[in-house]
Amino acid sequence: xxxxxxxxxxxxxxxxxxxxxxxxxxxxxxxxxxxxxxxxxxxxxxxxxxxxxxxxxxxxxxxxxxxxxxxxxxxxxxxxxxxxxxxxxxxxxxxxxxxxxxxxxxxxxxxxxxxxxxxxxxxxxxxxxxxxxxxxxxxxxxxxxxxxxxxxxxxxxxxxxxxxxxxxxxxxxxxxxxxxxxxxxxxxxxxxxxxxxxxxxxxxxxxxxxxxxxxxxxxxxxxxxxxxxxxxxxxxxxxxxxxxxxxxxxxxxxxxxxxxxxxxxxxxxxxxxxxxxxxxxxxxxxxxxxxxx
Amino acid sequence: xxxxxxxxxxxxxxxxxxxxxxxxxxxxxxxxxxxxxxxxxxxxxxxxxxxxxxxxxxxxxxxxxxxxxxxxxxxxxxxxxxxxxxxxxxxxxxxxxxxxxxxxxxxxxxxxxxxxxxxxxxxxxxxxxxxxxxxxxxxxxxxxxxxxxxxxxxxxxxxxxxxxxxxxxxxxxxxxxxxxxxxxxxxxxxxxxxxxxxxxxxxxxxxxxxxxxxxxxx
Numbered sequence: 257x258x259x260x261x262x263x264x265x266x267x268x269x270x271x272x273x274x275x276x277x278x279x280x281x282x283x284x285x286x287x288x289x290x291x292x293x294x295x296x297x298x299x300x301x302x303x304x305x306x307x308x309x310x311x312x313x314x315x316x317x318x319x320x321x322x323x324x325x326x327x328x329x330x331x332x333x334x335x336x337x338x339x340x341x342x343x344x345x346x347x348x349x350x351x352x353x354x355x356x357x358x359x360x361x362x363x364x365x366x367x368x369x370x371x372x373x374x375x376x377x378x379x380x381x382x383x384x385x386x387x388x389x390x391x392x393x394x395x396x397x398x399x400x401x402x403x404x405x406x407x408x409x410x411x412x413x414x415x416x417x418x419x420x421x422x423x424x425x426x427x428x429x430x431x432x433x434x435x436x437x438x439x440x441x442x443x444x445x446x447x448x449x450x451x452x453x454x455x456x457x458x459x460x461x462x463x464x465x466x467x468x469x470x471x472x473x474x475x476x477x478x479x480x481x482x483x484x485x486x487x488x489x490x491x492x493x494x495x496x497x498x499x500x501x502x503x504x505x506x507x508x509x510x511x512x513x514x515x516x517x518x519x520x521x522x523x524x525x526x527x528x529x530x531x532x533x534x535x536x537x538x539x540x541x542x543x544x545x546x547x548x549x
Numbered sequence: 550x551x552x553x554x555x556x557x558x559x560x561x562x563x564x565x566x567x568x569x570x571x572x573x574x575x576x577x578x579x580x581x582x583x584x585x586x587x588x589x590x591x592x593x594x595x596x597x598x599x600x601x602x603x604x605x606x607x608x609x610x611x612x613x614x615x616x617x618x619x620x621x622x623x624x625x626x627x628x629x630x631x632x633x634x635x636x637x638x639x640x641x642x643x644x645x646x647x648x649x650x651x652x653x654x655x656x657x658x659x660x661x662x663x664x665x666x667x668x669x670x671x672x673x674x675x676x677x678x679x680x681x682x683x684x685x686x687x688x689x690x691x692x693x694x695x696x697x698x699x700x701x702x703x704x705x706x707x708x709x710x711x712x713x714x715x716x717x718x719x720x721x722x723x724x725x726x727x728x729x730x731x732x733x734x735x736x737x738x739x740x741x742x743x744x745x746x747x748x749x750x751x752x753x754x755x756x757x758x759x760x761x762x763x764x765x766x767x
Contacts, residue, residue, distance in 0.1 A: 258552060280555060283555075284554065284555045284556075287552060287554055288554060288556075298556065299559070301562070302556075302559050302560060302562065305562045305623075320566075320606070321605065321606060321608075322606055360565065361565030361566045362565055362566045363565070363566075363628070364564045364565055364566065364571070364608050364611075364627060364628035365564060365565060365625065366562065366563070366564050366623050366625050367562070367563065367564070367565050368559065368560060368561075368562050368563075369559075369560060369561055369563060369568050369572070369672075369673070370558070370559050370560075371558045371559070371672075372568055372672065373563065373565050373566055373567050373568045373571070373572070374566070374567065376565070379559075401559060402555070404559070405555040405556070405558050405559040406555055408555075408558035408559070409553060409554075409555050409557065409558045412553065412557070412558055413553075416671070417558070417672065418569075418671045418672065420671070434558070470603065470606060471599065471602065471603035471606070472566070472603060472606040472607065473565070473566040473567050473607070474566075474606070544605075544606070547605075548605045
């Protein structure tokens, strides 16, 4: 993929009169030496794996090896059956699918890293829940995932998508930006609106640290997937209303990178600070070492 | 900035929970399998640093073993690998803290005779750093011709001469040695797998001790 900035991407959409997903599939076909059809099939394979992860996650209450997490998606389903969520069915689906996928990940189930395994619930929950509720065609879902992918890729050219590099900004944060972009594409947003949604999502996760308890992808990672999935929808709704980020997207990405550099290493996936160094986390660490034997 | 595929951001389809500690572990196991390329009965894994301290919760041990047995990163059976293989293979794990090693690092010792060392460098990407005591550099993204030989002038041209006769393009070439005139290694990343004939011809060169064609990871 040769597009290195969002300014370049937007200029290309105008110059060639193409959507972001069309540019994504063309560029990817060139890069992988495949046909556009093959790129779309490969994208669909990931979409199918995402749906399977949601379905498997919704059914299971199997705990992780630590025994800390694993039955939250089922808890949510049961509660929503009795009492509707304040924000309606779509909210129920998004939050449940995000947790279901993240729980499937922690119990060593099959998921799609998007962009990472720890943030695997965000893009699928938003795109799949909305497409079910709004009867979105398979083709439009593929377009949405292509758009999400291209947005994530351009961000990754500036910032390595790893908690160790820029904290959770670069994992769940970027996942939320990708989901916001994909959703805006799916709802027929213009390229400008897609990039605005991305900027709005990213601006509001700046500073997010990576402080997993015992270094595991469980606390706070699993629940964060649900929170940031909803965050992505907020960004998309604002952008589709014509609201613009005063700071352009490329500058927001630079800010994310610089914020990552300013962040203490104690808060970047080392589990030496934040939630990972709370009294309770230290107790959990002790109980885990007993479990390991 | 090197160009990347969009599928570096969406993908891999993998078993969780961590791309570096689970998918990376499976790929290190798969790479060791491709390098060893022979049946085996015994394996010892030495896990270093973060692999050692968080490997239990991330299934790093299961991933390494499953990879070595040829399971792919998205195989749902990985979490049950210890029950599946029972006593067919004698496997063991050791956990070590060593700040001279990369945070996510492993030695894989197969049948007590070959030690393959590598790191998981993030997002499921890996690199193999050494075989036995010899430095190498393989990341699994290319078919790689790997060889050890006596360090002396002219070896690169002799080997590349053999490869070019088969019209295979060399993507990268990396050499290392333990000392001047000592034992040297060459890793040649190719755009196509080296044919058996190439391996045989390189083997037949004077002062070449070991040659193998390491297949890339899917």
